[in-house]
Amino acid sequence: MQGIIIKSTGSNYLVKSNNTTFVCRLKGKIRLEGRKTTNPVAVGDIVEFETEENNEGNITKIFPRKNYIIRKSINLSKQSQILASNLDQAVLIATLVSPRTSLGFIDRFLITAEAYRIPAKIIFNKCDLLNEELQKIQKQIISIYTKIGYQCFEISSFNPLQINELKNLFKDKITLVAGHSGVGKSTFINAIEPSLSLKTGDISAAHAKGMHTTTFAELHPLSFGGGIIDSPGIKELGLVEMKKEEVGHYFPEIRGLMTDCKFNNCLHVNEPKCAVINAVESGQISGERYNSYLGILEGEEMDWKEWEIK
DSSP states (O other): OOOEEEEESOOOOEEEEETTTEEEESSOOOOOOOOOOSOOOOOEEEEEEEEOOOEEEEEEEEEOSSOOEEOOOSSSTOOEEEEEESSSSSEEOSSSSOOOOHHHHHHHHHHHHHHHOOOOOEEEOOOGGOOOHHHHHHHHHHHHHHTTTTTTEETTTOOHHHHHHHHHHHOOOEEEOOOOOOOOOHHHHHHHGGGOOOOOOEEEETTEEOOOOSSSSSEEEEETSSSEOOOOOOSSSOOOOOOHHHHGGGSSSHHTTTGGSSSSOOOOOOTTTTTTHHHHHHHOOOHHHHHHHHHHHHTTOOOOOOOOOO
């Protein structure tokens, strides 16, 4: 039989086929060719499986993926994990407060999506908690990303009108929803699809960070068409390995100017007649995004904690 992985618990996988759900295990040693990951099977995978009694089965084949998105740990293990596969889009839930999402984290998420050719969008949640100064800062941040082609939205998950306007964004698409723990992913998904009643958590007062409520990634069907993959909260997001000369290809504003540089192998750091450096100096390219690019070249984790009102 053939079906789609709707939940992965590490050892067992829920496979949906013809409106029936099966609890399946991996048969033999199924590995991802040429890539080391902690999970050979991911939510969104189309698989072939053999059935047993009591709606149980064994996965015998993983069909080729249209795409997938990986997170890489930044700790010493350097292990990679597939967050989801066969996506139509990836949506990052970001917040300026409780907890704060750094621009470095946003950029790494967008670069990861670009690397796997997955359209990405950003939803800024908890807008009802922002004071006037933070509202101005959020507008500045949004202007950076909309200028380079990323759709951005400002919402409160408790505002029914704003939630209703976003339903078309998810209709008839398979969407990965990601972000730090505590940014309100489960609350947002509950607002989009109230029948799901996903568990929501609290913010740790000691660290202003969210506490995990989603343990395993899961694909939830939407009554109006499509599905949302709710992923566990991501503390940090390391980038998949890429050569220095490849990094610029995943910044749309840099990619669009690369052919205007004097040298074909220009890294846009200190080379003469570099179109990218000229664009940064003229304000055409955001200085914050360029600093993020330089940080990634050096293997640093960029994080802007303080923003000035311009």
